[in-house]
Amino acid sequence: MARPTKSDDPRRSILEAARALIVEEGHEKVSLRAVAAAAGFSPASLYEYFDSREDLLKTLAGEASNRLGATLLKAADKGKTPAAALVEVGLAYVDFAREHREDFLLLFGRLESARQSFSESVPSASPYSVVMNGVREALGAAGRRATQATVEQVSYVLWAAAHGMAMLQVTHLHGFDADFRAADRTGLQALVRGLDLAD
Amino acid sequence: MARPTKSDDPRRSILEAARALIVEEGHEKVSLRAVAAAAGFSPASLYEYFDSREDLLKTLAGEASNRLGATLLKAADKGKTPAAALVEVGLAYVDFAREHREDFLLLFGRLESARQSFSESVPSASPYSVVMNGVREALGAAGRRATQATVEQVSYVLWAAAHGMAMLQVTHLHGFDADFRAADRTGLQALVRGLDLAD
């Protein structure tokens, strides 16, 4: 009932072209026109599939969030105890940022989308829920001796710690030669110990 | 020996005009032309005082860094013990981000400058050194029982924790209603405890 599309899945091929460009140049330097050219479309045609450049980036960020969530989920299984699992999740978070820098920055480095309030952005609902589930387990295992902090508070603190490590390494300490992973591990371990989650 | 300048200190008035605009709109939405108009210059004239828009923002970021450093320095005195001082510094870091959002984002929210490697950016050399001095003291006070982690490692971990909290509150959790400060305090306290710095 219509003119045939150039690609089997134009939306997908646009997304892939965009991601490829972003990986090499950084999302803030990738223009809509460049994406269009790489995907074999005219600039205006992208608007058939995305409301705006922001919409395109938001879609890619959503996919990145899914990848991050899956990675964290796998990491949670590696810990032999609930507390160790939390450390693994934190490390996986930072590793993800290091190894998929542009994915991470797509998620957390775009001020335009970060400026709007929480409910509209929630970019990492799924990754965050992985952390919360881990905390719930660890708090249960720690039992009485645990902090009286809530699950939300503890989850936020752990997320923030890992997020800070990731953010620094990916932005202002990028290129700085140091064994960050070792420091991250001791930091996260110290944090779960200090929160009385350790076993 | 020259034509008189429009303002006594044109560079300063440009910087102030820019900062005013940035505070209300966010640095990424402020155009050079808007700054020029607000300062009473033509767009081209700004290039008499700054190499580029980036240069202007970098200058503002430097001033923000100084303000942050001074704030942290004051906070370091509030702690009754070296360990407590570290917690205060961390809290001051996050408070600064909350209360001077645009200053903080100018420092840590501009990917363009964050993408280049460490030596060229080091935006927070002074703030960071405040943390390191605090850690040195706390490690000394803790003596033998302290972790065998280096000053740099401990400083990095503390910085990262505070930075993560600040970053999340200023970006993706912005607008979310919660008592972040309480969580931040327990988190930072737990961290210094877990690092065997507490007294």
Place this chain on the structure above:
DNA sequence: GCTTATTCCTAACAGTGTTCGGGAAGGACG
């Protein structure tokens, strides 16, 4: 063979950072 819906593009608009060339203004010097 129409109609209708979808896909796609050309052309344009308003905005951006930046550069070029020159005008205006005043101190220094003949």
Place this chain on the structure above:
DNA sequence: CGTCCTTCCCGAACACTGTTAGGAATAAGC
């Protein structure tokens, strides 16, 4: 006085950006 030179400043343009309006091509349904 007039000339030079330097500094300050601007208008106009360039190449780029995201976005939109309007129309052409292509196929399916009737």
